[in-house]
Amino acid sequence: xxxxxxxxxxxxxxxxxxxxxxxxxxxxxxxxxxxxxxxxxxxxxxxxxxxxxxxxxxxxxxxxxxxxxxxxxxxxxxxxxxxxxxxxxxxxxxxxxxxxxxxxxxxxxxxxxxxxxxxxxxxxxxxxxxxxxxxxxxxxxxxxxxxxxxxxxxxxxxxxxxxxxxxxxxxxxxxxxxxxxxxxxxxxxxxxxxxxxxxxxxxxxxxxxxxxxxxxxxxxxxxxxxxxxxxxxxxxx
Amino acid sequence: xxxxxxxxxxxxxxxxxxxxxxxxxxxxxxxxxxxxxxxxxxxxxxxxxxxxxxxxxxxxxxxxxxxxxxxxxxxxxxxxxxxxxxxxxxxxxxxxxxxxxxxxxxxxxxxxxxxxxxxxxxxxxxxxxxxxxxxxxxxxxxxxxxxxxxxxxxxxxxxxxxxxxxxxxxxxxxxxxxxxxxxxxxxxxxxxxxxxxxxxxxxxxxxxxxxxxxxxxxxxxxxxxxxxxxxxxxxxx
Amino acid sequence: xxxxxxxxxxxxxxxxxxxxxxxxxxxxxxxxxxxxxxxxxxxxxxxxxxxxxxxxxxxxxxxxxxxxxxxxxxxxxxxxxxxxxxxxxxxxxxxxxxxxxxxxxxxxxxxxxxxxxxxxxxxxxxxxxxxxxxxxxxxxxxxxxxxxxxxxxxxxxxxxxxxxxxxxxxxxxxxxxxxxxxxxxxxxxxxxxxxxxxxxxxxxxxxxxxxxxxxxxxxxxxxxxxxxxxxxxxxxx
Amino acid sequence: xxxxxxxxxxxxxxxxxxxxxxxxxxxxxxxxxxxxxxxxxxxxxxxxxxxxxxxxxxxxxxxxxxxxxxxxxxxxxxxxxxxxxxxxxxxxxxxxxxxxxxxxxxxxxxxxxxxxxxxxxxxxxxxxxxxxxxxxxxxxxxxxxxxxxxxxxxxxxxxxxxxxxxxxxxxxxxxxxxxxxxxxxxxxxxxxxxxxxxxxxxxxxxxxxxxxxxxxxxxxxxxxxxxxxxxxxxxxx
Numbered sequence: 014x015x016x017x018x019x020x021x022x023x024x025x026x027x028x029x030x031x032x033x034x035x036x037x038x039x040x041x042x043x044x045x046x047x048x049x050x051x052x053x054x055x056x057x058x059x060x061x062x063x064x065x066x067x068x069x070x071x072x073x074x075x076x077x078x079x080x081x082x083x084x085x086x087x088x089x090x091x092x093x094x095x096x097x098x099x100x101x102x103x104x105x106x107x108x109x110x111x112x113x114x115x116x117x118x119x120x121x122x123x124x125x126x127x128x129x130x131x132x133x134x135x136x137x138x139x140x141x142x143x144x145x146x147x148x149x150x151x152x153x154x155x156x157x158x159x160x161x162x163x164x165x166x167x168x169x170x171x172x173x174x175x176x177x178x179x180x181x182x183x184x185x186x187x188x189x190x191x192x193x194x195x196x197x198x199x200x201x202x203x204x205x206x207x208x209x210x211x212x213x214x215x216x217x218x219x220x221x222x223x224x225x226x227x228x229x230x231x232x233x234x235x236x237x238x239x240x241x242x243x244x245x246x247x248x249x250x
Numbered sequence: 251x252x253x254x255x256x257x258x259x260x261x262x263x264x265x266x267x268x269x270x271x272x273x274x275x276x277x278x279x280x281x282x283x284x285x286x287x288x289x290x291x292x293x294x295x296x297x298x299x300x301x302x303x304x305x306x307x308x309x310x311x312x313x314x315x316x317x318x319x320x321x322x323x324x325x326x327x328x329x330x331x332x333x334x335x336x337x338x339x340x341x342x343x344x345x346x347x348x349x350x351x352x353x354x355x356x357x358x359x360x361x362x363x364x365x366x367x368x369x370x371x372x373x374x375x376x377x378x379x380x381x382x383x384x385x386x387x388x389x390x391x392x393x394x395x396x397x398x399x400x401x402x403x404x405x406x407x408x409x410x411x412x413x414x415x416x417x418x419x420x421x422x423x424x425x426x427x428x429x430x431x432x433x434x435x436x437x438x439x440x441x442x443x444x445x446x447x448x449x450x451x452x453x454x455x456x457x458x459x460x461x462x463x464x465x466x467x468x469x470x471x472x473x474x475x476x477x478x479x480x481x482x483x484x485x486x487x
Numbered sequence: 488x489x490x491x492x493x494x495x496x497x498x499x500x501x502x503x504x505x506x507x508x509x510x511x512x513x514x515x516x517x518x519x520x521x522x523x524x525x526x527x528x529x530x531x532x533x534x535x536x537x538x539x540x541x542x543x544x545x546x547x548x549x550x551x552x553x554x555x556x557x558x559x560x561x562x563x564x565x566x567x568x569x570x571x572x573x574x575x576x577x578x579x580x581x582x583x584x585x586x587x588x589x590x591x592x593x594x595x596x597x598x599x600x601x602x603x604x605x606x607x608x609x610x611x612x613x614x615x616x617x618x619x620x621x622x623x624x625x626x627x628x629x630x631x632x633x634x635x636x637x638x639x640x641x642x643x644x645x646x647x648x649x650x651x652x653x654x655x656x657x658x659x660x661x662x663x664x665x666x667x668x669x670x671x672x673x674x675x676x677x678x679x680x681x682x683x684x685x686x687x688x689x690x691x692x693x694x695x696x697x698x699x700x701x702x703x704x705x706x707x708x709x710x711x712x713x714x715x716x717x718x719x720x721x722x723x724x
Numbered sequence: 725x726x727x728x729x730x731x732x733x734x735x736x737x738x739x740x741x742x743x744x745x746x747x748x749x750x751x752x753x754x755x756x757x758x759x760x761x762x763x764x765x766x767x768x769x770x771x772x773x774x775x776x777x778x779x780x781x782x783x784x785x786x787x788x789x790x791x792x793x794x795x796x797x798x799x800x801x802x803x804x805x806x807x808x809x810x811x812x813x814x815x816x817x818x819x820x821x822x823x824x825x826x827x828x829x830x831x832x833x834x835x836x837x838x839x840x841x842x843x844x845x846x847x848x849x850x851x852x853x854x855x856x857x858x859x860x861x862x863x864x865x866x867x868x869x870x871x872x873x874x875x876x877x878x879x880x881x882x883x884x885x886x887x888x889x890x891x892x893x894x895x896x897x898x899x900x901x902x903x904x905x906x907x908x909x910x911x912x913x914x915x916x917x918x919x920x921x922x923x924x925x926x927x928x929x930x931x932x933x934x935x936x937x938x939x940x941x942x943x944x945x946x947x948x949x950x951x952x953x954x955x956x957x958x959x960x961x
Contacts, residue, residue, distance in 0.1 A: 043407070045404070045407060046333075047329065047330040047333035047334065050329060050395075051329040051332040051333060051395060051396060051397070051399075051400055052393050052394060052395040052396070052399055052400075053393065053394050053399045053400065053402065053403030054391075054392070054393045054394075055371045055389050055390070055391055055392055055393070055394070056390075056391070057390045057391055058375050058378065058388070058390070059370060059371045059372060059375075059378040059388040059389050059390055060371070060372065060373065060374060060375055060378065061371050061372065061373055061394075061402060061403045061406055061412070061414070062403070063403045063404065063406065063407070090329065091329075092758065092761060092762040092801065092802075093758040095762040096757075096758035096762060097758065133770060134766045134770045134771070134772050135770060135771065135772065136771065136772055137771060138769050138770075138771055141769065141770040141771065151769070151770040152766050152770050153766070153767075153768045153769070153770060154765075154766055154767070154768055155765070155766055156763050156764065156765045156766070157763060157764050157765075157766070157772075158761075158762060158763040159762060159763070160762070162762075162763055162764045163762055163763075163764065165764065165772060166764030166772045166773070166774045167756070167774065169772060169774065170754070170756060170774070175772070177772070280644070282641070282644060283570075284566065284567040284570035284571065287566060287632075288566040288569040288570060288632060288633060288634070288636075288637055289630050289631060289632040289633070289636055289637075290630065290631050290636045290637065290639065290640030291628075291629070291630045291631075292608045292626050292627070292628055292629055292630070292631070293627075293628070294627045294628055295612050295615065295625070295627070296607060296608045296609060296612075296615040296625040296626050296627060297608070297609065297610065297611060297612055297615065298608050298609065298610055298631075298639060298640045298643060298649070298651070299640070300640045300641065300643065300644070327566065328566075517881070519878070519881060520807075521803065521804040521807035521808065524803060524869075525803040525806040525807060525869060525870060525871070525873075525874055526867050526868060526869040526870070526873055526874075527867065527868050527873045527874065527876065527877030528865075528866070528867045528868075529845045529863050529864070529865055529866055529867070529868070530864075530865070531864045531865055532849050532852065532862070532864070533844060533845045533846060533849075533852040533862040533863050533864055534845070534846065534847065534848060534849055534852065535845050535846065535847055535868075535876060535877045535880060535886070535888070536877070537877045537878065537880065537881070564803065565803075
């Protein structure tokens, strides 16, 4: 199972949604619950949609791992709701005998890394090492907040091997396609799945151009000397 | 079933209460719950009343639709309470085999529209189109917060066709009878029910006079140039 | 049953505690619950006590009404907790076939009334009138917040006749023995119970002296002209 | 059972963790729950850990009391969660027929006491006196907030004798090994258990040196006259 809920830079959400679209994985279960915000949204056609979690399923070619994709249009607003949603996701993983749970996320730094590093935490040391072999950087210490972290952590007492991949993202980007691409790239190499990342690449390129333009402007009109520009922030989600 | 809980401009609450009084629909069920505020209120006679939801039922002439009216003297204060109350209302709709759920609400703009537009969202495209044929304006995108939105949205997974009618209301009016009249007018045309709207009209006229007086005063003593006076605010309830 | 939980001026709490001590009504039930604050308190002997509700029972002489007294050392901190505690109290009232529920409270005004008026609300008009005959003043309109209000209001759908007595209290007194005496005086006249109020009277006298001293001081050093000194505040608890 | 959850100066947490390490008491039960924060943490090896409570058991030599140790890496964030965790701990104490429950904590003062006093509250007067005989100071009045207080207080209606030991700690220390040593010293004398406190002593010495250095600095650069330096703050956790 691969999980990606909205968080910093929407990294995980972008990654899992891209995966779902590229693999054309069909929807097979939805979660509505008072743990989500008390609101509804409307399409451009005026048709109502709910705040919810969605499970999509992708049947791989024989020999490769099938994928159970889990995402939602928001994280539950209460701490109890975040635990509840994590349990719902892991319960389904257990029913489908998922061999591994992989959650993604963003790790806020204040620099625009190229390419962004992908940090890894896991339920045991061997999984950390396997991930390092694919290019991930061990996340030594720290905390991961929110549902993406809970799904990952609560897998441990349920004896489901789990990995959390956190791509570097500058805190100021609300949709960081470049970080999503990095996380997804590592994910597909690890699972030996072929996924076209060009749509994410295109979006990342547009982001980079916009950021460059903003930088050019700020250089033309400098306001104060920047300091600590490469310092990593400890905030992770 | 038609639902109208307090919200912006009290549009839905005014509309459903007016409907109940004009149709003389008798009370047949009440909902008391810790989801409401921990307080009670008193009548002019000193008799206590509770915070609660009320269901009224109106028996139509043969051939026309009967009406189940739902309202409450406040929205539940917690997000979970709003989901809970929406479920209570939809459960009753299901027990009564309601063929359609119609919720109302106000859409805050900063102008006094005459007549106010009535926006529509629905559980499917055909219902949106049918409503447009009666003069409603498609609500393309956006979110609807609160119980009126949840009753409407949660009807969808329950397979009950549902419509949400949102009348334009300037954010500064706490009781906008003009918007309530507009929403109720569209509602009665859609259901082919005849309801005397003169009491709402009278109240709307009094409101308009009061607002005009305030405007005259503010013109006599201008403080700053107004800008963006016709800009619509995206807030909806 | 007579109920008095802490609130404005601690009026109800003082009244019911005084009643319990004077009648030497023995404790027969306690309520511990997560609806209370997560803390404990210690006596002067270092012995721990919990946040809790207490029920005391007083056996009257033949012919007179027995009394079930309910109080607590605080109101539950959450709205749901206040509903829950009100239900606990009313459930016990029902088990004991209580013929009437009387809750007390303070009504904040910004004057020191002598004697303080006692306002009344009830579950029906006849109870309001009966109370008026004993000197209570009808509470026409307004809201009563908190558990004392909820016990009173929730008695109505349970078909238990209920009265709420609210004694005037200046908002600045944290323990208003004078208001408690006024509420309790009316209560004992209504139930034809003889209770020695001298301890409350003594405390009230001390309060009055302290306030007078403060007033003398403030007259000696006037800071600003007082305005609206007799205006009643609408806040009630 | 001895309980020590994080609180002021982390006194109780330090004490119980030290006890667990010195006695090499093995882990035998864990509590995961939505009552904890929605986050996970990572070891230096990148392996995930959960927010949780832990029970360790220590088998004493024949004749001496066995120990059930309870601690957690945080206190539940909600009041209801704190009650819930206290119930979980006491339920286990009951299952193990624990003869006594001892919780620890810090009592914030604004002085660095040497040695810190250890205050005591208990479920009955005899336990207070027994503790005084070992050097504890009776806690006359006041309140104890948080889970350490609730475990102690809720033991009372469960008829489990309980003691709460609160060591003086200056509010500005986040890890007060000196206070932990004082509480643990009294605890081991009371239970006649031999525990090496040298690790706590060493840490306390380092703390004291750091504080002395800070004081020297502040004396060299005095900013304002200190007042009330020995006044005890009433805050207890």
